[in-house]
Amino acid sequence: MYFRSYDHVVALLRPILLSVLVLGSTTLQAGELLxxxxxxxxxxxxxxxxAAIEARAEALAAIPDQVGALPDPRLSLKMLNLxxxxxxxxxxxxxxxxxxYSQMLPYPGKLALRSQAATHEARAAKSEVAERRLxxxxxxxxxxxxxxxxxxxxxVVARNQMLLEQFVNVAETRYRVGRxxxxxxxxxxxxxxxxxxxxxxxxxxxxxxxxRLNMLLSRPVETEAQLPVSxxxxxxxLMSLTALQQRAETTRPSLMVQSDRxxxxxxxxxxxxxxxxxxxxxxLFYGLRNGDNxxxxxxxxxxxIIFSMNLPFDMSRKRSRAVDQRQAEWLAQKYQLEDLHxxxxxxxxxxxxxxxxxxxxxxxxxQEIIPQAQQTVDAMLAGYQVGSVDFLNxxxxxxxxxxxxxxxxxxxxxxxxxxxxxxxxxxxxxxxE
Numbered sequence: 001m002y003f004r005s006y007d008h009v010v011a012l013l014r015p016i017l018l019s020v021l022v023l024g025s026t027t028l029q030a031g032e033l034l035x036x037x038x039x040x041x042x043x044x045x046x047x048x049x050x051a052a053i054e055a056r057a058e059a060l061a062a063i064p065d066q067v068g069a070l071p072d073p074r075l076s077l078k079m080l081n082l083x084x085x086x087x088x089x090x091x092x093x094x095x096x097x098x099x100x101y102s103q104m105l106p107y108p109g110k111l112a113l114r115s116q117a118a119t120h121e122a123r124a125a126k127s128e129v130a131e132r133r134l135x136x137x138x139x140x141x142x143x144x145x146x147x148x149x150x151x152x153x154x155x156v157v158a159r160n161q162m163l164l165e166q167f168v169n170v171a172e173t174r175y176r177v178g179r180x181x182x183x184x185x186x187x188x189x190x191x192x193x194x195x196x197x198x199x200x201x202x203x204x205x206x207x208x209x210x211x212r213l214n215m216l217l218s219r220p221v222e223t224e225a226q227l228p229v230s231x232x233x234x235x236x237x238l239m240s241l242t243a244l245q246q247r248a249e250t251t252r253p254s255l256m257v258q259s260d261r262x263x264x265x266x267x268x269x270x271x272x273x274x275x276x277x278x279x280x281x282x283x284l285f286y287g288l289r290n291g292d293n294x295x296x297x298x299x300x301x302x303x304x305i306i307f308s309m310n311l312p313f314d315m316s317r318k319r320s321r322a323v324d325q326r327q328a329e330w331l332a333q334k335y336q337l338e339d340l341h342x343x344x345x346x347x348x349x350x351x352x353x354x355x356x357x358x359x360x361x362x363x364x365x366x367q368e369i370i371p372q373a374q375q376t377v378d379a380m381l382a383g384y385q386v387g388s389v390d391f392l393n394x395x396x397x398x399x400x401x402x403x404x405x406x407x408x409x410x411x412x413x414x415x416x417x418x419x420x421x422x423x424x425x426x427x428x429x430x431x432x433e
Contacts, residue, residue, distance in 0.1 A: 068115030090291030102283030120264035149413035
């Protein structure tokens with residue numbers, strides 16, 4: 001599974017990576033490109049919210065052994081039947097110094113049920129760590145791919161700004177020789193100003209995404225993110241919906257979390273029913289006596305054995321109400337598990353739908369729409385230079401091409417974001433055929 005493989009790598013390389021990040025953070029952050037794999041790895045090592053959940057899981061893992069153990073035995077020291085008038089240890093025959101050892105014994109099965117409930121909670125906490133890893137990886141990938149799209153969109157805008165500069169030059173040349181119109185120059189300048197506004201808007205969006213990425217990676221807020229300029233643009237084919245939903249039912253950590261919580265609730269129901277049975281207390285006591293009996297013989301020491309138990313009468317319905325409470329809690333966990341199962345399979349289906357739609361859209365832009373739009377621009381430019389096409393149509397064709405190129409990168413980014421959501425929904429990386 002995806003989160004387990006990362007778990008193993010992080011455990012092995014955590015010391016090395018931490019030293020690299022501490023000693024060489026400036027070089028890494030300023031000079032190297034941040035791939036999506038490096039971003040994910042860095043988040044798994046440094047993210048404080050993940051570390052907090054891991055610490056909580058470790059704490060809960062220590063509880064089952066505690067609650068499954070017997071209560072501490074008691075050692076007692078008593079002075080019995082000491083006369084107040086003389087405070088003599090030999091005056092009365094029953095005066096004694098008593099040493100005792102006693103032990104509480106819960107009814108058989110109670111300790112096992114307490115340990116069982118705590119074990120379920122500990123396992124749920126461990127699965128919560130795995131679930132948080134999946135969510136963290138998903139969030140990092142979502143932000144990374146959005147940054148990648150914004151970088152490509154800024155590149156497209158910059159390229160179009162250069163082309164508009166060329167259009168302005170052509171329009172000015174045609175205007176100087178009396179073959180063009182002044183409004184063509186003004187129109188080109190207006191479109192150039194619009195692109196400048198688009199650049200400002202995209203840059204603002206990018207700055208916000210960088211801030212989100214730095215938060216997920218636990219980097220300083222002012223750290224800049226430099227992403228690669230190219231990625232693998234081939235989108236693999238997904239497994240079938242049925243296969244992925246079946247995988248999610250067995251590998252999704254959140255379902256394991258809820259299943260263990262249901263098990264813990266079941267153990268607490270059984271434990272509440274066990275409270276109708278009594279708990280016991282046994283003890284051994286040894287009494288030391290001084291002095292002689294009236295016949296001159298030595299007083300012998302005394303031994304005592306005690307056995308006691310509580311009487312679990314339910315006259316106030318305390319225990320029956322406790323059973324009702326625990327059964328209601330179990331029922332709530334049962335319904336939550338059913339609801340979570342439905343939401344998981346729904347998220348799997350939604351992610352698959354989004355992936356396929358974005359993938360088909362990206363393929364359509366790349367293979368058909370963009371090449372056709374580029375051919376249109378080239379034809380328009382050639383026609384404008386000879387006076388057969390007006391400048392407005394030329395600018396419109398270039399703007400259309402710019403929009404299509406931007407939409408292609410958006411679709412590619414959306415497909416990869418849907419893939420990240422699908423991995424998180426299924427609970428493992430194996431989602432492709």
